Amino acid sequence: xxxxxxxxxxxxxxxxxxxxxxxxxxxxxxxxxxxxxxxxxxxxxxxxxxxxxxxxxxxxxxxxxxxxxxxxxxxxxxxxxxxxxxxxxxxxxxxxxxxxxxxxxxxxxxxxxxxxxxxxxxxxxxxxxxxxxxxxxxxxxxxxxxxxxxxxxxxxxxxxxxxxxxxxxxxxxxxxxxxxxxxxxxxxxxxxxxxxxxxxxxxxxxxx
Amino acid sequence: xxxxxxxxxxxxxxxxxxxxxxxxxxxxxxxxxxxxxxxxxxxxxxxxxxxxxxxxxxxxxxxxxxxxxxxxxxxxxxxxxxxxxxxxxxxxxxxxxxxxxxxxxxxxxxxxxxxxxxxxxxxxxxxxxxxxxxxxxxxxxxxxxxxxxxxxxxxxxxxxxxxxxxxxxxxxxxxxxxxxxxxxxxxxxxxxxxxxxxxxxxxxxxxxxxxxxxxxxxxxxxxxxxxxxxxxxxxxxxxxxxxxxxxxxxxxxxxxxxxxxxxxxxxxxxxxxxxxxxxxxxxxxxxxxxxxxxxxxxxxxxxxxxxxxxxxxxxxxxxxxxxxxxxxxxxxxxxxxxxxxxxxxxxxxxxxxxxxxxxxxxxxxxxxxxxxxxxxxxxxxxxxxx
Amino acid sequence: xxxxxxxxxxxxxxxxxxxxxxxxxxxxxxxxxxxxxxxxxxxxxxxxxxxxxxxxxxxxxxxxxxxxxxxxxxxxxxxxxxxxxxxxxxxxxxxxxxxxxxxxxxxxxxxxxxxxxxxxxxxxxxxxxxxxxxxxxxxxxxxxxxxxxxxxxxxxxxxxxxxxxxxxxxxxxxxxxxxxxxxxxxxxxxxxxxxxxxxxxxx
Ligand code: SF4
Ligand code: SF4
Numbered sequence: 116x117x118x119x120x121x122x123x124x125x126x127x128x129x130x131x132x133x134x135x136x137x138x139x140x141x142x143x144x145x146x147x148x149x150x151x152x153x154x155x156x157x158x159x160x161x162x163x164x165x166x167x168x169x170x171x172x173x174x175x176x177x178x179x180x181x182x183x184x185x186x187x188x189x190x191x192x193x194x195x196x197x198x199x200x201x202x203x204x205x206x207x208x209x210x211x212x213x214x215x216x217x218x219x220x221x222x223x224x225x226x227x228x229x230x231x232x233x234x235x236x237x238x239x240x241x242x243x244x245x246x247x248x249x250x251x252x253x254x255x256x257x258x259x260x261x262x263x264x265x266x267x268x269x270x271x272x273x274x275x276x277x278x279x280x281x282x283x284x285x286x287x288x289x290x291x292x293x294x295x296x297x298x299x300x301x302x303x304x305x306x307x308x309x310x311x312x313x314x315x316x317x318x319x320x321x322x323x
Numbered sequence: 324x325x326x327x328x329x330x331x332x333x334x335x336x337x338x339x340x341x342x343x344x345x346x347x348x349x350x351x352x353x354x355x356x357x358x359x360x361x362x363x364x365x366x367x368x369x370x371x372x373x374x375x376x377x378x379x380x381x382x383x384x385x386x387x388x389x390x391x392x393x394x395x396x397x398x399x400x401x402x403x404x405x406x407x408x409x410x411x412x413x414x415x416x417x418x419x420x421x422x423x424x425x426x427x428x429x430x431x432x433x434x435x436x437x438x439x440x441x442x443x444x445x446x447x448x449x450x451x452x453x454x455x456x457x458x459x460x461x462x463x464x465x466x467x468x469x470x471x472x473x474x475x476x477x478x479x480x481x482x483x484x485x486x487x488x489x490x491x492x493x494x495x496x497x498x499x500x501x502x503x504x505x506x507x508x509x510x511x512x513x514x515x516x517x518x519x520x521x522x523x524x525x526x527x528x529x530x531x532x533x534x535x536x537x538x539x540x541x542x543x544x545x546x547x548x549x550x551x552x553x554x555x556x557x558x559x560x561x562x563x564x565x566x567x568x569x570x571x572x573x574x575x576x577x578x579x580x581x582x583x584x585x586x587x588x589x590x591x592x593x594x595x596x597x598x599x600x601x602x603x604x605x606x607x608x609x610x611x612x613x614x615x616x617x618x619x620x621x622x623x624x625x626x627x628x629x630x631x632x633x634x635x636x637x638x639x640x641x642x643x644x645x646x647x648x649x650x651x652x653x654x655x656x657x658x659x660x661x662x663x664x665x666x667x668x669x670x671x672x673x674x675x676x677x678x679x680x681x682x683x684x685x686x687x688x689x690x691x692x693x694x695x696x697x698x699x700x701x702x703x704x705x706x707x708x709x
Numbered sequence: 710x711x712x713x714x715x716x717x718x719x720x721x722x723x724x725x726x727x728x729x730x731x732x733x734x735x736x737x738x739x740x741x742x743x744x745x746x747x748x749x750x751x752x753x754x755x756x757x758x759x760x761x762x763x764x765x766x767x768x769x770x771x772x773x774x775x776x777x778x779x780x781x782x783x784x785x786x787x788x789x790x791x792x793x794x795x796x797x798x799x800x801x802x803x804x805x806x807x808x809x810x811x812x813x814x815x816x817x818x819x820x821x822x823x824x825x826x827x828x829x830x831x832x833x834x835x836x837x838x839x840x841x842x843x844x845x846x847x848x849x850x851x852x853x854x855x856x857x858x859x860x861x862x863x864x865x866x867x868x869x870x871x872x873x874x875x876x877x878x879x880x881x882x883x884x885x886x887x888x889x890x891x892x893x894x895x896x897x898x899x900x901x902x903x904x905x906x907x908x909x910x911x912x
Contacts, residue, residue: 118364148488152435155481171467175474183477183510187503190484194500245466248527395742400750668734684724 127167134160151193155186169242172251370462374451381603381652382596385659386413389599392660396667420592428585432489439486440586440593446475446482447601454607455530457617457647468528469521472608473514476563480506483572483582486594490585498581501674502572506563508681513559515689516552519696520545520612523707533616541620546613548707551692553613555685557658560605562681564598566662568669569677602662606655614654617647747879754865755858756880757872758832763815765833766808768851772827775801779819779828787813808851810836811844831855 137157141150158181165174205211243250255263348369352362387402387410394401402409427433450472455461465471480503487499521527523545524535536544546553562569573581583594610616619626632639672680700707749756758764775792791805808819820828833855838844858866867880868889875890877883892900 118360152481152485159478171465172470175467175470178474179470179477182481183474184507187477187480187484187507190481190488191500191503194484194488194496248466392742394746396738398741398744398746398748400746400748403750664735664738665731668738669731 123167126163130160130163130167133157134164148190148193151186151189154189155182158182158186170247171245172248374454374462375448378448378451378600378603379596381655382599383413383417385599385603385656386416388656388659389663392663393667396664417592420588420595423588425588425590426585428491430491431585432491435485435489436585437590439482439489439582440590440597442482442485443479444482444593444597444600446478447597447604450475450604451600453529454604455533455611455616456651457644458530458534461530464528464530466528468526468530469517469532469608469612470527473510473517476506477510486586487582490582492585494578494580495582495584498572498578498584501578502565502582505565505569505572505677505681508678509559509562509685512555512681512685512689513563515686515693516549516556516559517612519549519552519689519693522693522696522700523548529611529616533611533618536615537618537622540618540622540625541615544613544615544618549613549692549696551688552696553609555689555692556612557609558685560609561662561665562677564601564605564662566598566602567666568671571671571674571677574671602659603655606658606662607651609658610651610654616654617651619646619650745879749867749880753863754867755861756869757858757866758834759869759871762830762832762834763817764831765810765836765846765855766813766815766820766851767829767831767854768806768808768848769827770803770806770848770852772825773803773806774825775803776824778822778824782818782822784814784816784818785812788819806848806851807845809845811841832857 134157137153137160140153141157144150144153158177162174162177162182165171165177348366349359349362352365353359357365390409390412391401393399402412405411405415427436452462453465453468453471455464483499483502483506485499487495487497487502490496520532524532526532526535532545565572572578573583578584583591586594627639696707773790775790777790779788780786780790787808789805789807790803791807792801792803794800795802815830817830820830831854836844858864868883869880870878872889873880873883874887
């Protein structure tokens with residue numbers, strides 16, 4: 116086996132091991148912070164797998180979007196919410212766990228079945244390497260234009276929703292409770308520090 | 324970095340038959356009776372080690388420069404007794420941190436506490452992968468180039484959050500949250516500024532970005548075509564490095580030392596190292612993206628023809644390569660110098676001013692810059708890389 | 710529409726003003742870089758304290774009459790005067806005297822009011838100690854004289870800003886004999902007496 120091939124194999128084994136263990140950790144660990152950090156590890160090893168497949172752009176995008184944005188957001192959410200709630204003991208916990216295990220095993224069986232029955236072309240199509248970037252761009256702006264735009268509209272909606280939820284004071288009535296909102300929380304324009312200033316903002320005193 | 328197949332050889336040959344360090348090295352080893360595969364395997368780690376050493380030396384140099392320039396700005400002398408002009412002071416600092424006791428607070432989460440600084444440092448070092456010091460003087464000419472750097476630098480906030488959370492200290496947690504918020508909000512205008520440059524050069528690869536700027540020396544640098552982008556990029560990069568005036572994750576007056584509060588010894592040294600490697604890296608990237616990378620202000624081809632030297636002669640090749648390395652490093656350190664000067668000029672911003680500035684000022688400006696670039700590219704394709 | 714345009718204009722004007730401010734600031738810091746440092750490299754070079762420097766207090770045991778005036782005028786009643794009544798001489802006999810310099814504020818009241826001038830202020834300011842209790846000086850420690858900066862062979866004495874010749878800012882390399890700016894105290898006193906006598910002699 117040549118140097119490149121054995122390196123590749125070792126990397127593949129390491130990455131998939133890290134991926135599987137990490138994923139199990141995300142699900143099974145009781146500490147939610149650990150789960151979140153492990154999720155970052157899982158996404159990173161996934162990026163590594165993409166890299167092994169010569170899809171460097173997809174790998175970088177994976178890191179940027181999932182690790183850099185989504186995972187950090189999850190961590191933010193965990194760390195900013197400090198509501199201490201005692202965990203209530205759930206009834207029939209064992210039964211619930213068994214049920215979820217059964218569902219997961221069923222899904223796994225389905226996946227394995229699909230993987231086994233699909234006629235994979237071996238060896239697969241040659242990787243196009245760096246030309247992939249152009250190809251992805253072309254697809255985004257031709258045949259996948261609609262899904263692309265729909266996804267962006269979805270994100271926009273999510274953003275507006277988040278803003279509305281976060282800034283309840285902009286509305287006259289609270290969206291959740293229906294009571295009049297506390298308008299005192301509204302950010303007011305501060306008077307400028309220097310009255311001579313013509314501008315509206317207190318920044319940038321003119322150097323004269 | 325995993326060498327993906329087919330591995331592009333580091334320091335590989337140029338089509339024109341230029342400097343071939345890899346080939347030469349392997350030929351020497353094979354002359355000693357080693358197999359070609361072994362020679363190749365021995366060559367592979369060399370550039371990486373070299374760049375690691377370069378990064379660390381760059382850190383030592385910039386720490387020394389930071390101290391000396393700060394001293395000069397405040398009419399002090401600065402380090403003087405450790406070596407001539409105190410040049411060994413950063414080494415002494417490093418040695419001190421190395422032998423210091425490594426304290427892990429009793430209630431801290433020791434695993435995450437250890438992992439945090441590593442996660443901050445590793446992406447920064449990995450980013451040196453794409454910094455070109457010359458036509459072929461870089462570890463890997465990855466196609467995604469500059470995008471890789473953006474992706475890698477987005478891992479950093481996780482390390483910051485991790486160390487902030489695991490210290491079990493409210494100042495550390497607040498500092499970590501601030502740092503993460505700051506680097507996320509400045510990542511966006513940064514990426515947009517880079518995008519405008521990429522649009523000009525039609526490539527993400529750092530080598531091509533530099534080549535595209537070097538047709539006419541000084542005049543063809545991107546800074547003339549992207550003045551706004553340059554400023555936006557520079558500000559964002561300073562914010563990403565958490566340097567003054569954006570150093571509020573470590574604001575002493577409010578947060579003790581932010582996420583580094585509980586760290587001592589070598590773990591603290593990792594943070595320290597990381598921030599300075601990042602600073603030098605940022606200087607290098609600004610040089611690559613906007614100041615023509617390894618390009619000398621006068622085009623080398625022009626100089627060679629004036630001096631009646633054929634471009635392909637080995638002497639010219641070696642001189643060109645060394646001039647390229649020196650030029651890149653000089654440009655980077657000029658920018659580091661400006662960062663230091665800025666540190667002693669501007670007061671620290673508040674967190675709300677920071678976020679306002681990022682989202683309400685830099686982001687719209689970067690967007691307008693991007694749109695303008697696209698429009699200009701359509702109108703003047705010859706100048707703006709059609 | 711017009712309001713929006715005005716807002717945009719204001720905004721960009723402010724941004725330009727801020728940019729100009731930062732550039733000016735950079736110019737200032739850059740300009741400071743070419744000025745010479747005025748650093749006094751402390752353990753090797755020291756400034757000569759002025760004549761009226763209020764440093765560690767010196768005490769002469771034999772002069773003290775144990776009147777405790779120093780204790781009364783001290784804002785915190787700091788000096789400890791330990792005396793007994795000598796029945797034979799019918800005088801107070803001083804046994805111990807101490808001042809805790811960890812507490813003293815160096816106001817100089819005790820020195821000012823001591824009737825026998827047995828207290829004086831020295832130029833010593835290096836009072837660092839590993840234990841704050843070692844700052845509690847007894848009469849022996851109080852009786853020691855500090856090494857003067859100008860006498861210490863290991864130290865390069867430098868003049869303070871007010872004692873430099875006219876126009877000089879950096880004490881390094883200023884010749885010892887060069888006269889300082891302004892009048893010397895004795896000259897001022899002489900001028901004062903001259904003016905007074907003139908006034909008196911006037912009819
Ligand atoms: S005022 Fe002077 S003489 Fe009187 S007790 Fe104090 S030191 Fe002694
Ligand atoms: S200098 Fe002032 S504070 Fe110190 S002992 Fe004398 S009177 Fe008290």
